[in-house]
Amino acid sequence: MLSTPILLDYQSSTPCLEEVEISMAPYWSEIFSNPSSKSNLASINANALLEVSREKIQEYLFLQKKKVIFTSGATESNNLALLGFARNHYKETKRYGHIITLKTEHKAVLEPLDQLRKEGFQVTEICPEKDGLISKEKFISYIKNDTFLVSIMMANNEIGVIQPLKEISEICRSREIILHSDYAQCLGYIEIDNLDSLANMLTISSHKIYGPKGVGLLLVDNNIKLQPLIFGGGQEFGLRSGTLPLPLIVGFTKAIEIAVFNQKKNTEKFLFHRDKLLNGLLNNNTGVEINGSMKERLPHNLNLTILEVSGAKLHKCLKSKIICSSGSACTNGEPSHVLVALGRSFKEAEASLRLSIGLTTTIEDIEKSIQIITDTIKLLR
Numbered sequence: 001m002l003s004t005p006i007l008l009d010y011q012s013s014t015p016c017l018e019e020v021e022i023s024m025a026p027y028w029s030e031i032f033s034n035p036s037s038k039s040n041l042a043s044i045n046a047n048a049l050l051e052v053s054r055e056k057i058q059e060y061l062f063l064q065k066k067k068v069i070f071t072s073g074a075t076e077s078n079n080l081a082l083l084g085f086a087r088n089h090y091k092e093t094k095r096y097g098h099i100i101t102l103k104t105e106h107k108a109v110l111e112p113l114d115q116l117r118k119e120g121f122q123v124t125e126i127c128p129e130k131d132g133l134i135s136k137e138k139f140i141s142y143i144k145n146d147t148f149l150v151s152i153m154m155a156n157n158e159i160g161v162i163q164p165l166k167e168i169s170e171i172c173r174s175r176e177i178i179l180h181s182d183y184a185q186c187l188g189y190i191e192i193d194n195l196d197s198l199a200n201m202l203t204i205s206s207h208k209i210y211g212p213k214g215v216g217l218l219l220v221d222n223n224i225k226l227q228p229l230i231f232g233g234g235q236e237f238g239l240r241s242g243t244l245p246l247p248l249i250v251g252f253t254k255a256i257e258i259a260v261f262n263q264k265k266n267t268e269k270f271l272f273h274r275d276k277l278l279n280g281l282l283n284n285n286t287g288v289e290i291n292g293s294m295k296e297r298l299p300h301n302l303n304l305t306i307l308e309v310s311g312a313k314l315h316k317c318l319k320s321k322i323i324c325s326s327g328s329a330c331t332n333g334e335p336s337h338v339l340v341a342l343g344r345s346f347k348e349a350e351a352s353l354r355l356s357i358g359l360t361t362t363i364e365d366i367e368k369s370i371q372i373i374t375d376t377i378k379l380l381r
């Protein structure tokens with residue numbers, strides 16, 4: 001009989017926690033009124049509940065000077081931040097100006113920036129060092145007189161590296177450059193350290209933190225102006241029209257509360273499993289190389305290149321036994337642009353595994369995975 005594959009792909013998405021599902025339950029058919037139509041008592045109540053969620057999020061994330069804008073997820077938040085801010089910059093200054101990002105960003109940052117390039121803005125994608133990190137000196141060397149916007153993710157979704165965002169933020173602040181950061185992979189995995197001053201705009205996604213899919217956040221400094229992408233009823237400060245999904249927002253709020261509250265405890269568990277997996281694979285095999293810094297890294301991420309094997313065969317053999325990824329879940333099977341930016345050949349990038357550990361991963365899962373991957377490598381060589 002076939003056993004169910006071991007799931008090591010929690011950076012792609014996570015299941016809803018039971019507490020999250022319970023918190024959402026009344027909002028599907030009992031409390032269902034439109035939170036933005038204030039024409040009846042039920043809607044007014046729904047609106048009050050929405051605002052309670054917004055306030056709770058501000059409290060859980062220790063925010064004092066940021067607006068909480070609900071979106072459909074990190075992709076929309078990144079689009080709103082980048083297109084919205086750059087287009088407003090042009091409206092106010094009649095200048096396109098220069099934007100900086102990293103080659104290793106998620107496509108949900110690179111693609112909107114590509115759109116801005118088509119509209120006339122100048123966009124520089126900096127290649128990080130071989131360990132996936134950007135140095136302060138290199139970053140400074142790319143800043144121009146007309147640089148007005150920087151987008152650098154806090155932690156990378158493929159190689160898990162954590163950028164020195166505090167330093168980048170100080171540099172940007174001293175030059176009055178606005179900083180956006182895709183924080184989608186971070187909440188619940190790293191300690192929150194003053195999000196108010198970490199970046200002017202931050203992107204968060206619910207389904208990466210055991211919340212429901214289809215909801216996310218853009219946290220924006222109160223004084224920042226954005227052009228909307230979606231027009232209509234003027235919800236979300238006029239930035240994102242459309243009826244808000246109250247059940248998803250309530251569930252997301254619960255997921256944020258739990259993620260923040262349990263972060264330290266969960267990190268210890270993730271590190272224990274991750275390091276056991278890494279050591280097991282390194283001790284049992286030759287030609288297994290780590291991608292990205294191990295020092296500045298998310299606790300639940302591993303990214304390995306297996307030398308001298310065919311990537312296609314590796315993934316085909318593992319498919320029924322371990323669910324993992326060769327790169328981002330959103331890039332349709334192309335070799336990872338992140339690994340290529342770090343200097344990996346297409347062949348090496350294909351023969352790479354992103355293994356990400358979840359809350360319910362067990363020590364047996366880790367031991368079995370070491371065995372399965374080791375057997376597969378032997379077979380393919």
Ligand SMILES: Cc1ncc(COP(=O)(O)O)c(C=O)c1O
Pocket residue numbers: 011012072073074075076106108153156157182184185205206207216328329330
């Ligand atoms: C860093 C990062 N940004 C953005 C996204 C897109 O998130 P969403 O599915 O919430 O749109 C992802 C998801 O893979 C991600 O990892």
